Amino acid sequence: QTYLFQYTFAVTPAHIKRLYKRFQALDKGNKGYLSPQDFGSVKELATNPIGDRIIGAFFSQGQETVDFHSFVRILAHFRPLDKNRAKRPDSPEPINSRISKLRFAFQLYDQDNDGKISRDELLQVLRTMLEMQVTEEQLESIADRTIQEADLDGDNAISFDEFRKSLEKVNIEHKMSSRFLH
Amino acid sequence: MQMGKLFKRNCYAVFLIFLVVHASWGYVSNGNQSGTEDETESEQEQNLPVFTLNYSRIQMPLEITLWILLASFAKIGFNVYERITIWIPETCLLIGVGLIVGAIMHSVQERPPAVLTSRVFFLYILPPLVLDSGYFMPIRPFIENIGTVLWVAVVGTLWNSIGVGLSLYAVCCIDFFGVRDISVQENLLFASIISAVDPVAVLSIFEDLSVNEQLYIVALGECLFSDAVTVVLYDMFTFLAGMPKVESRDVFLGMTRFLVVGVGGLLLGVLFGFVAAFTTRFTSKVSEIEPLFAFMYSYLAYLVADMLSTSSIMAIVTCALTMKYYVEENVAQNSCTTIRHVIKMLATLSETVIFLFLGVVTVTTEHQWNWGYMLFTLLFAFVWRALGVVVLMHVINPFRTIGFNYKDQFSLTYGGLRGAISFALVFLLPQTIVWRRLFLTATVTIIIFTVFIQGISIRPLIQFINVRKTNWKLESINVEIHVRAMEHTVVGIEDICAQWSHHYWKDKLQKFNDRFIRWILIRDNQPESSIVSLYKKLELQNVMDILEPPAVGDSLSPETPNQEESASKLKKKFLASDLRNMHNLLSKNMYKIRQRTVSYTSKHALPDETRTREILMRRHASLHRSLRGVGEQHKNLATTQRYFSLPAQRRWEHTSASKRYPISGNFGAEVELDHSLASPRSRLLRRSTSLGARNLGACRDMAANAGIAAVKDHRGRHGARRTSRPGSSQSRPPYPCPARQHHLQDPVNNSNNRMEASDNGMWSPLL
Numbered sequence: 001q002t003y004l005f006q007y008t009f010a011v012t013p014a015h016i017k018r019l020y021k022r023f024q025a026l027d028k029g030n031k032g033y034l035s036p037q038d039f040g041s042v043k044e045l046a047t048n049p050i051g052d053r054i055i056g057a058f059f060s061q062g063q064e065t066v067d068f069h070s071f072v073r074i075l076a077h078f079r080p081l082d083k084n085r086a087k088r089p090d091s092p093e094p095i096n097s098r099i100s101k102l103r104f105a106f107q108l109y110d111q112d113n114d115g116k117i118s119r120d121e122l123l124q125v126l127r128t129m130l131e132m133q134v135t136e137e138q139l140e141s142i143a144d145r146t147i148q149e150a151d152l153d154g155d156n157a158i159s160f161d162e163f164r165k166s167l168e169k170v171n172i173e174h175k176m177s178s179r180f181l182h
Numbered sequence: 183m184q185m186g187k188l189f190k191r192n193c194y195a196v197f198l199i200f201l202v203v204h205a206s207w208g209y210v211s212n213g214n215q216s217g218t219e220d221e222t223e224s225e226q227e228q229n230l231p232v233f234t235l236n237y238s239r240i241q242m243p244l245e246i247t248l249w250i251l252l253a254s255f256a257k258i259g260f261n262v263y264e265r266i267t268i269w270i271p272e273t274c275l276l277i278g279v280g281l282i283v284g285a286i287m288h289s290v291q292e293r294p295p296a297v298l299t300s301r302v303f304f305l306y307i308l309p310p311l312v313l314d315s316g317y318f319m320p321i322r323p324f325i326e327n328i329g330t331v332l333w334v335a336v337v338g339t340l341w342n343s344i345g346v347g348l349s350l351y352a353v354c355c356i357d358f359f360g361v362r363d364i365s366v367q368e369n370l371l372f373a374s375i376i377s378a379v380d381p382v383a384v385l386s387i388f389e390d391l392s393v394n395e396q397l398y399i400v401a402l403g404e405c406l407f408s409d410a411v412t413v414v415l416y417d418m419f420t421f422l423a424g425m426p427k428v429e430s431r432d433v434f435l436g437m438t439r440f441l442v443v444g445v446g447g448l449l450l451g452v453l454f455g456f457v458a459a460f461t462t463r464f465t466s467k468v469s470e471i472e473p474l475f476a477f478m479y480s481y482l483a484y485l486v487a488d489m490l491s492t493s494s495i496m497a498i499v500t501c502a503l504t505m506k507y508y509v510e511e512n513v514a515q516n517s518c519t520t521i522r523h524v525i526k527m528l529a530t531l532s533e534t535v536i537f538l539f540l541g542v543v544t545v546t547t548e549h550q551w552n553w554g555y556m557l558f559t560l561l562f563a564f565v566w567r568a569l570g571v572v573v574l575m576h577v578i579n580p581f582r583t584i585g586f587n588y589k590d591q592f593s594l595t596y597g598g599l600r601g602a603i604s605f606a607l608v609f610l611l612p613q614t615i616v617w618r619r620l621f622l623t624a625t626v627t628i629i630i631f632t633v634f635i636q637g638i639s640i641r642p643l644i645q646f647i648n649v650r651k652t653n654w655k656l657e658s659i660n661v662e663i664h665v666r667a668m669e670h671t672v673v674g675i676e677d678i679c680a681q682w683s684h685h686y687w688k689d690k691l692q693k694f695n696d697r698f699i700r701w702i703l704i705r706d707n708q709p710e711s712s713i714v715s716l717y718k719k720l721e722l723q724n725v726m727d728i729l730e731p732p733a734v735g736d737s738l739s740p741e742t743p744n745q746e747e748s749a750s751k752l753k754k755k756f757l758a759s760d761l762r763n764m765h766n767l768l769s770k771n772m773y774k775i776r777q778r779t780v781s782y783t784s785k786h787a788l789p790d791e792t793r794t795r796e797i798l799m800r801r802h803a804s805l806h807r808s809l810r811g812v813g814e815q816h817k818n819l820a821t822t823q824r825y826f827s828l829p830a831q832r833r834w835e836h837t838s839a840s841k842r843y844p845i846s847g848n849f850g851a852e853v854e855l856d857h858s859l860a861s862p863r864s865r866l867l868r869r870s871t872s873l874g875a876r877n878l879g880a881c882r883d884m885a886a887n888a889g890i891a892a893v894k895d896h897r898g899r900h901g902a903r904r905t906s907r908p909g910s911s912q913s914r915p916p917y918p919c920p921a922r923q924h925h926l927q928d929p930v931n932n933s934n935n936r937m938e939a940s941d942n943g944m945w946s947p948l949l
Contacts (some may be wrong), residue, residue: 017454019679022679023676026678029843033325039678042677042678044673044674044677045674045677045678046679046797046798047797047798048670048673048674048797049670049773049797050667050670050671050674051674054671054675056676075675075678075679078672079674097771104671105664105667105668105671108667108671109667125663125667126663128797128800129666129667129670129772129773130664130767130768130771130772130773131755131771131772131796132769132796132800134767134771138764138767141764142659142663142767142768145659145761146659146663147766149658149659149660150660163664166658166660166661166664167660167661167664169661170661170664172668175665175668175669175672176668176671176672177672178672178675178676178679
């Protein structure tokens with residue numbers, strides 16, 4: 001089983017063991033899968049402005065449980081990129097590539113999965129990330145500006161390509177990596 | 183401006199008071215004599231004295247009290263203008279005030295009160311300082327980096343002392359500077375005194391600028407352990423300085439003694455920490471004196487370690503570290519708050535007193551100035567520190583997962599300010615040292631130099647270095663928002679994975695801790711819940727109960743007017759000033775990434791938990807709103823919505839009083855309720871929960887600010903209760919993320935839209 005993980009996600013066996021231990025620790029009641037309440041027991045997530053969206057990312061459309069495979073799959077997004085990996089033209093995009101990371105971040109905004117970040121979705125995220133002292137008008141103008149900057153085809157929403165373009169100067173590989181999965 | 187006037191008035195008042203007091207000291211002490219003569223005369227005449235001035239009896243306490251009051255006034259004065267403390271570290275201001283007071287005293291020919299003796303310092307002033315550093319040390323990052331911290335602190339201080347000492351000796355050998363007869367031991371002694379690093383001022387700057395965690399924890403740990411090492415070295419070298427000749431055997435003995443002292447102190451501290459934790463297990467009936475146990479055990483550790491000639495600083499620090507985790511779980515919330523507040527108070531007081539003293543002594547004592555020695559001291563201190571940091575980091579970088587780059591090393595070097603301990607140690611040099619005055623002057627010089635020049639300039643320097651790394655001019659609003667969101671994401675993922683438990687030994691220690699130690703040391707029936715988390719849990723239950731897929735409703739209509747609006751707004755031009763404002767707004771108001779080294783370490787402030795409280799409150803409010811949004815469909819439940827917590831609570835209250843309450847079995851067993859109905863706390867619980875419910879329910883109808891303010895107030899009052907959680911540096915109740923989760927995962931999009939609709943509709947009145 002670990003071999004499968006290793007191959008698919010390029011996660012080392014030591015990491016897998018650790019993650020499995022953590023999976024078991026989170027899985028109260030030993031059900032073999034995680035439910036939203038299990039994530040809720042991670043205290044620090046409560047104080048994360050986008051904590052609930054992060055949890056939502058683990059549960060793919062319509063599902064209410066996360067098994068270990070999906071758990072690792074999501075976490076594998078955050079592996080630092082290996083620079084020395086030879087590029088094989090026909091291999092699938094590795095899960096921790098820049099594009100995958102960007103897609104993960106995009107999905108945090110795009111909750112209804114229509115492939116675009118609408119103004120409302122953006123406003124929602126902005127609201128959670130900003131303190132209460134910001135007024136609604138200011139929030140709206142920031143959201144408008146954001147869309148204006150990124151929106152290239154004029155549909156008043158940010159598609160994935162536009163998202164990607166707006167972040168092309170940012171070192172995503174560094175920002176969206178967690179060193180413990182190194 | 184009113185603030186300015188207040189400030190000025192304070193200053194005048196303080197100075198006036200002090201001037202008057204000091205000027206009258208002289209008169210009064212003289213007057214006392216004549217007073218007694220009058221008494222004897224009047225006794226002879228057998229008349230009852232109506233009014234006498236009896237100064238000598240209360241002189242000592244009065245002087246101490248006045249000094250402490252002066253120090254506190256100074257602190258009030260600084261904090262009137264917030265800007266000042268950002269740019270000028272508080273230690274600078276304290277020394278400044280000390281200098282002014284010293285000038286005043288000098289002008290009235292008054293000597294500083296002779297309270298700062300060796301005994302007073304080591305027994306009363308130093309322990310609170312060190313206890314503060316030890317108690318508020320964030321444990322997890324500390325243990326992760328403990329190797330580096332010890333390496334840099336211990337070896338670094340040794341390196342500094344020996345290096346500076348020997349170089350100064352080399353300088354002394356040169357006849358030109360006229361200090362030929364300072365021996366090696368005396369030089370080493372002096373060097374050890376000035377190698378005690380006290381980057382307290384720098385730590386708050388580091389934190390403001392959000393430097394990386396590793397640098398922060400190394401600076402913090404270095405501050406602490408270099409104090410310990412310095413005191414040990416000081417003792418050793420004082421002893422050696424008294425000896426006429428030093429043999430190599432003595433050096434070897436010295437090193438062994440060093441080890442014994444360090445390890446002995448550590449073990450002693452751990453022992454006392456466990457005993458303290460064990461004691462607090464039984465103090466549930468005497469919660470008023472619980473803080474006393476914490477303090478007395480720490481102080482006891484300090485004294486016993488001193489008696490056994492081990493490092494008392496290490497003992498008290500390790501005692502505080504071990505004690506904190508268990509004691510905070512055992513004691514009542516009030517005691518916990520008391521402990522923290524008192525520690526902060528005493529520590530601030532000690533530090534303030536020392537720096538004030540520094541200022542006063544600088545002006546009032548006669549100095550012995552020697553240009554060569556001074557300059558070389560400054561030079562060598564800086565050079566050796568820089569070398570030390572670079573070399574040591576270079577050695578330890580391969581062993582670390584995250585290395586220190588040159589910028590970190592520079593920050594650490596430049597942040598090596600000298601502080602209170604150096605001054606106190608040099609002030610207390612025995613009179614047998616001939617060149618005592620010279621050392622005093624040199625130490626004061628180096629302290630003032632580092633604190634003022636390095637302390638003030640480090641902030642712009644660090645900002646400057648950082649700015650070079652990221653090119654902010656090209657960033658757009660988009661990037662700012664998305665990058666911050668990504669950072670939050672990574673932090674969240676790391677929390678989910680609990681990335682810090684990946685060392686084998688740490689895991690074992692954790693298991694051992696969980697099974698045995700907690701069983702022994704933690705009170706069984708001590709529930710520890712916060713009102714808000716309880717409330718949320720109950721709400722969550724309700725949500726789970728009543729949640730059904732809502733009917734397809736008017737979900738799409740709110741969208742269209744928005745689109746029209748935004749289409750028109752899109753044409754709005756954004757001026758450059760608008761953009762600047764946006765950038766400012768974002769950078770100031772976006773929630774910062776949760777860092778594990780939270781603001782526990784500023785000597786001048788307690789941790790600030792308003793932001794996290796705010797996040798939780800908003801979620802709570804939106805959860806409540808969504809609840810009502812769903813509940814509207816079920817009219818029969820709508821009326822009970824507001825007060826549902828009450829019936830539920832009553833229901834819950836009737837369950838057995840001393841069992842743990844497993845809320846639907848799925849949540850972590852960390853929510854335990856205080857079932858002791860007799861205690862005032864549960865009464866408060868009841869009252870405030872209902873108030874909270876009523877407030878939030880009323881938010882919808884009331885004017886926004888009043889509602890939020892009331893809720894905030896309420897939270898604020900009970901914020902203190904929520905602050906203790908074992909182990910983690912922040913204490914947050916488990917949040918029912920699953921509630922929203924459930925909403926979001928509903929395959930029917932309409933539920934989302936409906937929530938958004940209620941969000942949109944609801945939000946404006948709340949703002």
